[in-house]
Amino acid sequence: MEIGAFHYRADTLFCEDVELARVAARFGTPVYVYSRARILANFRRIAGPLGELDGFACYSAKANSSLAILGLLAQAGSGFDIVSGGELTRVLRAGATPGRVVFSGVGKTSDEIDAALAAGVLMLNVESAGELDAVESRARHRGAGRAPVSIRINPDVEADTHPYISTGRTIHKFGVPKADAPELYRRAARSPHLEVRGIACHIGSQILDVEPFLRAADEVLALARDLRSERVATEYLDLGGGFGIPYREEHPFEFSRFFAELERRFCGEGFRPLLEPGRSVVGDAGVLLVRVLYVKGTESKRFIVVDGGMNDLLRPALYGSYHEILALEHRDSERSAADVVGPLCETGDFLARDRSLGEFKPGDLLAVLGSGAYGFVLASNYNSRPKPAEVLIEGAKARLIRRRESADELFAAEIP
Numbered sequence: 205m206e207i208g209a210f211h212y213r214a215d216t217l218f219c220e221d222v223e224l225a226r227v228a229a230r231f232g233t234p235v236y237v238y239s240r241a242r243i244l245a246n247f248r249r250i251a252g253p254l255g256e257l258d259g260f261a262c263y264s265a266k267a268n269s270s271l272a273i274l275g276l277l278a279q280a281g282s283g284f285d286i287v288s289g290g291e292l293t294r295v296l297r298a299g300a301t302p303g304r305v306v307f308s309g310v311g312k313t314s315d316e317i318d319a320a321l322a323a324g325v326l327m328l329n330v331e332s333a334g335e336l337d338a339v340e341s342r343a344r345h346r347g348a349g350r351a352p353v354s355i356r357i358n359p360d361v362e363a364d365t366h367p368y369i370s371t372g373r374t375i376h377k378f379g380v381p382k383a384d385a386p387e388l389y390r391r392a393a394r395s396p397h398l399e400v401r402g403i404a405c406h407i408g409s410q411i412l413d414v415e416p417f418l419r420a421a422d423e424v425l426a427l428a429r430d431l432r433s434e435r436v437a438t439e440y441l442d443l444g445g446g447f448g449i450p451y452r453e454e455h456p457f458e459f460s461r462f463f464a465e466l467e468r469r470f471c472g473e474g475f476r477p478l479l480e481p482g483r484s485v486v487g488d489a490g491v492l493l494v495r496v497l498y499v500k501g502t503e504s505k506r507f508i509v510v511d512g513g514m515n516d517l518l519r520p521a522l523y524g525s526y527h528e529i530l531a532l533e534h535r536d537s538e539r540s541a542a543d544v545v546g547p548l549c550e551t552g553d554f555l556a557r558d559r560s561l562g563e564f565k566p567g568d569l570l571a572v573l574g575s576g577a578y579g580f581v582l583a584s585n586y587n588s589r590p591k592p593a594e595v596l597i598e599g600a601k602a603r604l605i606r607r608r609e610s611a612d613e614l615f616a617a618e619i620p
């Protein structure tokens with residue numbers, strides 16, 4: 205049996221050639237475990253065809269921004285999509301090529317704009333008229349050349365996903381309405397402090413259907429052609445990220461169809477496509493390992509209490525998201541409904557609800573699948589719980605890439 209990067213050998217769950225129970229024994233739980241091979245395979249599946257269209261992939265650092273993973277992707281030739289000064293510092297520390305970094309986000313501060321200009325990013329994806337003014341003003345103030353910009357348009361495309369991660373409609377805070385974009389581009393093209401480099405859009409996350417992406421690509425291409433007719437050149441067309449992954453039995457995103465359609469659209473146009481995949485690179489390459497502490501029941505429920513909770517993996521509580529739960533040692537036992545819950549003092553602190561699961565006892569180990577994206581990055585210290593460790597599997601080797609936070613680190617920044 206094989207699930208993403210994870211498979212049973214006999215009845216024992218492995219990641220690549222490492223038995224996960226050994227990782228838990230060595231590094232403790234809760235612990236995130238990632239497969240290097242799977243991350244690279246996922247990345248190449250996108251970067252390869254994009255390269256053939258003279259574009260490249262900018263891995264979206266927000267999905268998983270651990271330095272070892274950013275470094276792995278930088279070495280594989282990835283660019284990066286960042287949304288904060290912190291992410292800029294991280295990707296540079298990990299070895300990113302600044303000329304392959306795009307800076308998105310609706311609320312860039314002057315300091316962040318200055319840092320991005322000083323680093324020499326490929327372009328700032330500007331999300332409002334006010335932000336265009338701010339970038340222009342920072343570039344004038346710097347006096348060291350033009351600031352490279354693209355404008356993130358809101359293509360008003362409907363995509364079937366959770367409302368919290370849908371971004372491409374006019375009710376969302378992201379980008380500028382497509383009708384307003386031409387005037388902003390004219391303004392940018394006239395400015396002696398700005399250099400128009402591209403057009404950007406991003407319609408949301410965890411979208412499994414190819415069609416909304418093609419509709420957004422058509423909007424972006426139409427704008428690029430209109431601008432070209434006004435002699436405003438937009439070399440890079442950044443179509444964002446958002447490619448969904450199967451968390452249960454969904455049909456996987458059809459990358460081959462998507463790229464065939466992109467090729468049809470981009471061929472001979474002279475524009476360079478960029479994509480900002482996050483989840484589709486790291487999502488199925490990671491699991492969260494947790495240990496069963498107690499099993500208890502009420503008249504209406506069976507609860508499996510584990511040592512990892514919403515502070516470690518927020519997605520179930522935040523989006524009601526589904527993560528497959530597997531036992532590290534598979535045993536045949538009768539299945540019945542159970543909630544897998546964490547130790548925090550919140551009813552929303554669960555990893556799975558009403559799931560058909562076998563019998564478990566204290567000490568058993570569980571893997572929460574599909575935790576590689578928006579897992580550790582959303583971890584918090586709620587209830588004063590230290591953030592978990594992270595381990596990267598490389599063939600038969602397990603490498604600690606983040607040690608577990610210590611109790612002292614919990615209040616290291618505090619002034620009593």
Ligand SMILES: Cc1ncc(COP(=O)(O)O)c(C=O)c1O
Nearest residue numbers: 264406409445446480481482483
């Ligand atoms: C601008 C932008 N680009 C890329 C992404 C990455 O999305 P995903 O991880 O779904 O590929 C996001 C996430 O929402 C985003 O806001």
